[in-house]
Structure formats: structure tokens, C-alpha cells
Amino acid sequence: MQQSPKYELIANELRKRITTGKYQPNELIPDQVALAEEFGVSRMTIKKAIDGLAMEGLLYTRRGDGTYVMGDISLKIEQNSPAEEHLGLTASFEEGRVTSKIIQFDIRFPSESLQKHLKLEKNEPIFEILRLRLLDGRPYVLEHTYMPQKLMPGLDEAVLMNSIYAYLKNTVNLKLSGAYRRIHALFADELDVKYLECKEGDPVLEVEQVSWLDDGTPFEYSFSRNKYDARSYNVLDIG
Template sequence: MVKYQQIAKIIRKRIQEGVYPVDSLIPDQVTLSKEFDVSRMTMKKALDILAMEGLIYRQRGAGTFVMKNALINQLDTKAEEYDGLTKQLPDKEITSKIIYFDIEFPSEKVMEQLMLKENQPVYKLIRLRCLEGQPYVLEHTYMPSDIVTGLTEDILLGSIYRYLKEDLGLVFGGAFRKIHADKASEYDIDYLECAPHDPVLEVEQVVYLQNGKPFEYSRSRHRYDKRSYTILDINKSS
């Protein structure tokens, strides 16, 4: 993590913990630059991140303030983020339980989403991700075995995305995500501890490499009371 991202993380935490209250004026760039012993340009980059996240806003001639909607649940996830749970919640204890792990030929749905032929095998993974020891998300994931090579149970117990980036050197290009409600399945009841009639939040996504090749099709299932997604809509014309 580069310096300005580290600074943004610290200031973000101060906002979430009320060190900088809603509607309050935070220290100016010069003061913050001296505190963190960085240049004003580095400090500006850190504040730009927080502004894009909707945590602060600048008022010409007055300074930088904490926005009223800044005290969102820190477990909320931005809808455009797809880099994995470990990166999204770096300060939390994330553990994984492998429910299913095998190589098989893709179904028609998986072939369509991953642009595969019927004789191209895929990894099929089902993992329960736990947050601070509590069931958090149930992931049903498919990855082409010729792109995502060498998967092991040890990798699945940690961060798959870290393995893809650091060990395989894959460069992500983007993702398409669809977020919708569904009824609890038997898996959801067993592993997420849902009640039989509880609604479930499902995030269906296809993730692409920089060259446009899809390498993951997944359905992430969440209890309705455990996770939510946010969208920041910025008027860029003003």
C-alpha cells in the first residue's frame, strides 16, 4: 500500500470513529502534511480518495468537511469493488471453510459466462467466508483451469485473488456485477444460518482479465442482515 493510501486509511478510520465528527472541519492540508511528514501533493491524493468515497467535501474558502453520510456502516461495500473480501475488509479477521472443490466440465450457464467450450474444464469452488468467526458470505465460484492454474486447498483457505495477482501475475481488467434478492437455499440455511424464509442478497459477477478474457463466474450469497452495498453518484458536470 502506497503512502497516500495509508494516510487515507488512517483518516477514514478517524471519520468512522468520530475523531472527525459529521459536518466538522478537518485539519487543512498543510497541517496534515506536517503530521504525516509528506508533501502537500501526497496529502492531496489521500484526501482525493476520501472525497471520491463520499466521506469529505471541500468548500472553497472554508476548508474540508466531513459529509453527513460519512458514518455509513464500515462493513458496507462499494458496488464497484470486486477485488475480494480480504482486500475490502483488511482490518477484519477473514477465514474460509471449503465446502466443495473439484474440477469438472462446465454447465451451459458457466460456458456462456466464461466463454468456454463444453470440453474446457473449470474449477468449481464453494467456500464459506467467516468474518470474526461468524458466517458472512457463501461463495459459489467457477474458474477455467487453463487460466487459473495450480489451485490448492491451502490457497482456498486464504485469498484466491492474492494468489492470482502475486503468484500467477494475472492483471484484472474489470467486472460485471448483478445484485439481487433471492430466497434462502438449503446451502444458505446450513452454512449462513439463515431461517427457511429469510431473503438472501446475491451478487452474481463475471471478472475479466486486462485482455478481456473472463476468468471467474461467481455467485456470492449474503444474509440480508449482514451486508449491504453502496453507490456514490458524483455530478461531474459541476
Template sequence: MINMAKAKYLEVASELKKRIEDGVYSKQEPLPDQEAFAKEFNVSRLTVKKAFDGLERQGLVYKQSGLGTFVAGEIPIKSQIDAPANAFTGLQNQLGKDKIKSKILHFSVEFPDEQMQRNLNLKANEPIYNIIRLRVYEDHPFIIEHTFMPIKLVPDLDEKILHSSIYNYIHQKLHLKFGHAYRKIRAQKPDQYDIKYLDAKADDPMLELEQIIWLTNGQPIEYSVSRNRYDARDYVLLDNNRF
């Protein structure tokens, strides 16, 4: 049964991932079609498609035009710290709600400077949230996220939500959908936040993800920079030539 408290496609993806890992579906063999899963889980075909898309980003399945969706074989270079570079689901949904905690390092409301006005397509008098959070994974410091969001798109954000999941609040309470994102991944030297909160040494490389996320209507809803120590997380992208 689908848990209505969680996005339906995530529940479908979680169940299919378990079946793949348990060997219910054989590697290099096609999965049942979307219509079959839609009937089984009592969801729409679009929900199943989104679940398939999420599994593809994780490298668990691959799609072939006109042939369907197939179970992928083992990826020898895959590791536990791999994270899809093109995911929109947030850490709690990626790694587990009970495994991720958030510590608020900074939370304020302010007016955007010129750069943030350009990043979020705002006027100078339109306020934004300025949020810095330490994300803790299984009780270990994991990622520092510095996030800016327009108040007009994400009203009533509070510390309770920041300790949980901002993305779940946006999707499930505000009923907003992400459309596309531009992401830039680079190596950086550690700053004082990295040293203090991520236990980084002065010569540890840091992995930085800078991004802007837009809603389906084209409005930018987030500008953020996330940083983790070099040995904490990798970003991966699965390419599939479907032609």
C-alpha cells in the same frame, strides 16, 4: 510507512480513513491534494487516486470537479454491515485479514458448460475452477461464495490460497488487474446451503450478488454468486453528481 506486502493504495486508504475518523481532517473541508500525499507516502499519484476512489466508495469522501476531494459528513443511514457494491478488493481487505476466515465447501477442476463458456468467454475444452467457500466473519457464518475462474488466467490455485485471499493472489502474485464488473443484486429464497451453513431459516430472505469481473484487457476472469442472510450484509452505492 507503506507495508509492501499489501497493495499500496489500500495502505494509503487505511491511513487516510484513520485520520478522517480521528478528526485530523475536518468534515466538508478539502483533503490535501494527491501530489502532497504521493510525496508523504512515497507512492505515485495514481496510487493516491485509487486510495481516494476507495474512500469515496465507502462514503468517507466526495469529489467535486475542479475543486478537489472533500471529507464527507456523517451518513445517518450508514450501518456496520454496509458494503460497497462496486468494490474490487475482496473481503479480507474490506473487513480485515484477521477477521475473515474461509471454509472450503467444494473445490474442483472441470470443463465449463455452455452457460459458463458464455460467462467466461471460454471454449468447451478450457478447464475452470469450481469453488464454493463459506466466509466466516469474526467467527460467525457470513457469506457463501460460489466462484468460477479460468485456469489459464489463474494458474496454480490451491487450498492454501482459498483459505486466504484469491484476489490478493491474483493482484500480487499474478500481477493481474481488474478492469470492470457487471453486478446484479437480488433477493432470493434460502437454499439448502444457506440453511446448513448460514443458519438461515426457511423463510429468511437471502441477498444474492451475481457478477462477472473482467481484467483490464477485457478478458473475463470471474463469474460468481455470493449469498448472505438478510441481516448479515447490505450493499450500498454512493452516487456523486460532480457537475
């Protein structure tokens, strides 16, 4: 299996230092030169790791002064997710906490709407996937996902039980780049009531997403639905 990029490994270590209190709120962390020397990497790699943690709301940089831990990281409860995150759900939690239940896994031809979102012709088949993701055994998010078959012909139920994104990166060797998200609130539908332990009429947070590769090719169009009290998304804006 392909190892995670160095900047991700470094970001994981820095994140651990923040959440365990080794780096305290409002504390100035070591500069990029010192961190580059500690981890044996370039400053560019350190910058990429720090930029990622800044997008999560854990760090911020003052020009000419350095990089600090955010003053109040209590808002970063584990149910929150950065709106910019595109590493997949499993990568957001410790190993073994996220599991999957496959509700639907089919191959079909795309509708006109899916052709547009995934830049496909009408005769190019897609995977249609409906999964319930559980966190510590409890319903967490209901994911309805469409993916082009041509990009991942080996996708099967064994993959769906784990992380699709890890499979795409480490097995298929696709280079995932970014995502566009539209986040809005709706009322619970029949599937939400059945799988997310919602009551009829409960608010549900839906995230509509298109994700693409580094060459601009869309590889996913999805809808993720959370019960109103299960998860939130955050955006950090620092002037």
C-alpha cells in the same frame, strides 16, 4: 510477496484517519498537492486513492473547492460494501477477521452458460468453488465461484483458506480490473439454511458477478449470498 500499489496504501491511511476521527465529517481534507508531498507520490496517485474512497462513500469532491469527508458516515457500517468494490472480501476488513470454510473444490468442464460468462471453449476446464466466509467466526457470506483453470493452475486448498484475490494479484501477478454485478433478493435455499444460519423462507441477498482482468479477460463468475441482516451494498451518486 508483491507490495500493494501505493494508491491502495494511501487510501488505507486516509480511510483510517476518517474512521478514527482525525478527519471529521464535513471537514475539508488537505489538498492533493499537500497529500502528494506528505506521502512522496504524484498527484495522480493521490487522485486515484481519493477516487477510491469517494466510491466507498467516505469522501466527495466539490469542483474548485476541494475534497470533503462525507457528512454522515454512520451509514458506512462495516457490514456495508461499495457496489463498485472488486478487491475481494478479505481486503475489506482487518487482518484475521475473515476466515474460510471450503465446502466444495472441483475441476470440471463448463456448461454453455459458463462458457459464455467466462469466454471459454467447452473443453477448457474450470474450478468450481463453494466457500463459507466467516467474519469473526460467524457465518457471513456463502460464495459459489467459477474460475478458468488456465489462468491459475496453482490454485489449491491452501489458497482457498485465505484470499483468492490476493493470490491472483501477488502470486500469479494477474492485473485485476473491474467487475459487473447484479444484486437481487431471493429466499433462502437448503445451503443457506445449512451454512448461513438462515431459516427456511428468510430473504437472502445474492450478488451475481463477472470479474475481468485489465485486458478484458473474465477470470471469475460467482454468486455470493448473504442473510438479509448480515450485509448491504451502497452506491454513492454525487452531482
